[in-house]
Amino acid sequence: MTTQKPTFNTADTVARVRGYLEGLQARITSALEDIEGPQSHGGARFRSDAWRRESGSALQGDGITRILEGGRVFERAGCGFSHVSGPRLPPSATQHRPELAGAPFEAMGVSLVFHPRNPYVPTVHMNVRMIAAGTGAAGTDAAGQAGQGPICWFGGGMDLTPYYGFDEDAVHFHRACRDALAPFGEGLYPRFKTWCDEYFYLKHRNEQRGVGGIFFDDFAELGFEQSLAMTQSVGDAFLGAYLPIVQRRMHMGHGEREREFQLYRRGRYVEFNLVWDRGTHFGLQSGGRTESILLSMPPLAAWSYQREPQPGSHEALLTERFLQRRDWI
């Protein structure tokens, strides 16, 4: 029996990952349209914008930007697929891989943020991506330990940002995250949960963005096939993690008070994305496609000075109980 070093046909690998990601985008947007319901009853549909940047740009590549606005359930829901390559890996991507500084790279991913209309339904974010860097194209073995061809790694995760917190929602979401990772190693969920808490943190507010979830980056330690499978498992788990929460909350009655609180808290979402999110910041400053990057922005957000929720209110509970680092399961 001979142990074969895993080798990949680059073009096949790219096509396979791309096919998965395009399918994931289609499944997710289709499920959201089901929840929106028939157009005859005000259910909104995603518009689809296919774009292409020719070689010669700082980033070349293509993508499909899908966005739903003014829906019955979702006020703004953006879900983008993109596949880009560039001649030089940005410094923000090579902090932990100095040997790759300035190397050519290729990146593909699906990224989404959904902003529901009902303040009792939380906002959600999910992202899965693969990056390959080095000479040649994508698709060799993860971590590239053989020193041949490019190095591949994965990143992504999902996190939940409620305006009104419910324990059962946070627990459900975290369980779905844990279950998606469980087949790939017992230690992954706690590690990625902590990583998420640390990443989605607004330092200038000394506040978590939401109830967390999972986040990972620069991941290749299971080898290419298993690392890809784990990333796909996260993508596949998204609808099961989020939709039951939407369905449980979307018909809850609310008034001006809840709406105002939602708009105010959405201001924090904007602050996180524009001040702290490395991807958004890098994208905007490096000439990425602005309208696709800013799919994550809420449709409407408010700011007001030192707004303090009434002690003991459901609004006060958000910061006291839910925007804290906590073990939900």
Next chain:
Amino acid sequence: MTTQKPTFNTADTVARVRGYLEGLQARITSALEDIEGPQSHGGARFRSDAWRRESGSALQGDGITRILEGGRVFERAGCGFSHVSGPRLPPSATQHRPELAGAPFEAMGVSLVFHPRNPYVPTVHMNVRMIAAGTGAAGTDAAGQAGQGPICWFGGGMDLTPYYGFDEDAVHFHRACRDALAPFGEGLYPRFKTWCDEYFYLKHRNEQRGVGGIFFDDFAELGFEQSLAMTQSVGDAFLGAYLPIVQRRMHMGHGEREREFQLYRRGRYVEFNLVWDRGTHFGLQSGGRTESILLSMPPLAAWSYQREPQPGSHEALLTERFLQRRDWI
């Protein structure tokens, strides 16, 4: 006749500049309250928050944050005075003065952003500040050419961000800026006008923030007294530059269309402040007082995907004619 090198009593200088800035804040907020009109008719008032950070913080000092929310004319108007000192000048402040890297510093200023309710009234920003760095306290001769004591410099400016453009407003605002600088040198207005166009530019949108105005930083070339006088002249010119525009536009009729366009364009204001503004960014990332820094945020802002104004409309004119680098006078 002997030529005396200008020397200053540090404490006196600080007190004098501080007195000017506190007075400027009081004059400006009082003028806005006059425009709001009597409280019995819905005219809002500024609330005043005096704050203090004891020594031992990254930044120590005090300030007065004044904010008006939900007014008849102004939906959110923030005007802050602050006076802080720290043990080490931040790197962002010493790009052009490497010899001061890490030196102790002291900074005072007034900064304001006013977001009116009527979409025909432009948003405005003004800022005047003095920074002193080096051994000893503030107040020696500008540029510190004698190499004794601290170095002092000034910065600030004002700029106008209309939602619906009017030539006469842009011309009036720029004339007021030009007239404020004229006594201090003929070349200042064109230089600071260009500086403003370059600074208030959203690279990720390839778009100016507004119709510009003036901006200057690191300014000491007229010597301490004249540099201070010029900065005061800019501060003193603010009400005359802005209020006539408010009075001309605040009663113009408008509907949902204009309101929506205003909210959408305010999203760009948020993007500029959180992605590109060095002061905001540095403040938030270095532990400044968040609620005071984010006085500049609009009360409500919207995002939507690739919104394109109808060709030939007043909305289309904003980007085509007004958000362009242009000589207004």
